[in-house]
Amino acid sequence: MLETKDTATRRRSAELMELEQRFGAHNYHPLDVVLERGEGAWVWDVEGRKYLDLLAAYSAVNQGHCHPRLLAALERQARRLTLTSRAFYNDQLGPFCQEICELTGFPRFLPMNSGAEGVETAIKMVRKRGQTVKGVPDTESEIRVFVENFHGRTTTIVGFSSHEQYREGFGPFAGGFRLLPYGDADAVAAAMTDKTIAVMVEPIQGEGGIIVPPDGYLRRLRELTRERGALLVFDEIQSGLGRSGKLFAFQHEGIRPDVVIVG
Numbered sequence: 001m002l003e004t005k006d007t008a009t010r011r012r013s014a015e016l017m018e019l020e021q022r023f024g025a026h027n028y029h030p031l032d033v034v035l036e037r038g039e040g041a042w043v044w045d046v047e048g049r050k051y052l053d054l055l056a057a058y059s060a061v062n063q064g065h066c067h068p069r070l071l072a073a074l075e076r077q078a079r080r081l082t083l084t085s086r087a088f089y090n091d092q093l094g095p096f097c098q099e100i101c102e103l104t105g106f107p108r109f110l111p112m113n114s115g116a117e118g119v120e121t122a123i124k125m126v127r128k129r130g131q132t133v134k135g136v137p138d139t140e141s142e143i144r145v146f147v148e149n150f151h152g153r154t155t156t157i158v159g160f161s162s163h164e165q166y167r168e169g170f171g172p173f174a175g176g177f178r179l180l181p182y183g184d185a186d187a188v189a190a191a192m193t194d195k196t197i198a199v200m201v202e203p204i205q206g207e208g209g210i211i212v213p214p215d216g217y218l219r220r221l222r223e224l225t226r227e228r229g230a231l232l233v234f235d236e237i238q239s240g241l242g243r244s245g246k247l248f249a250f251q252h253e254g255i256r257p258d259v260v261i262v263g
Contacts, residue, residue: 038065116152130197150207
């Protein structure tokens with residue numbers, strides 16, 4: 001029996017999915033669609049079907065697939081210099097840091113490789129400040145976090161998740177975190193002590209279900225952290241960079257955190 005073009009492309013889809021299942025780790029469950037190219041907001045699978053990409057790689061491709069300006073910049077840089085590491089200065093990082101700081105209004109910018117790495121780095125920063133500035137011993141410092149949070153999947157971060165499915169099998173976990181109900185400023189006020197070095201919160205909870213806190217909640221967190229000498233850390237990996245209608249979601253309340261994480 002002769003194989004038609006349709007059956008051949010369907011067979012290719014099945015073969016590619018089977019290869020990934022056979023040789024790839026089973027830590028994710030993709031949809032049964034094998035994408036091969038994209039342009040703008042559209043993507044095509046290996047069978048030629050066209051889709052409107054409403055996921056945009058979890059917001060990493062908000063600019064669209066294969067944007068010609070980005071392709072030109074990538075090619076231009078690839079032909080000049082591949083990588084220097086931070087062991088040397090280069091002609092791109094300084095201007096990039098300046099652009100980010102001028103865009104956001106923050107005085108310093110630390111680039112990392114992923115959102116989760118940004119969260120981990122923020123935790124290190126506030127812990128260091130808690131010891132060296134606030135004087136809290138490293139075995140006693142506390143960071144307040146919130147039920148339904150999602151800050152990433154590294155071991156430290158899943159340790160303070162409220163979802164057992166993210167924690168199961170990965171303990172023991174780092175201490176120093178306490179979960180509080182999201183949106184309840186009174187609970188935060190009651191939980192803060194002299195050993196509280198930071199409050200870390202998503203201005204809009206993403207993975208938790210697009211949960212928007214009550215009006216005034218973020219402003220109250222800003223007041224509480226200032227009163228108690230703690231840092232306020234906003235994780236805007238999902239809510240930042242224009243996704244809430246402003247550059248950052250915290251701008252809706254006219255406040256500024258001490259640290260903002262984007263990705």
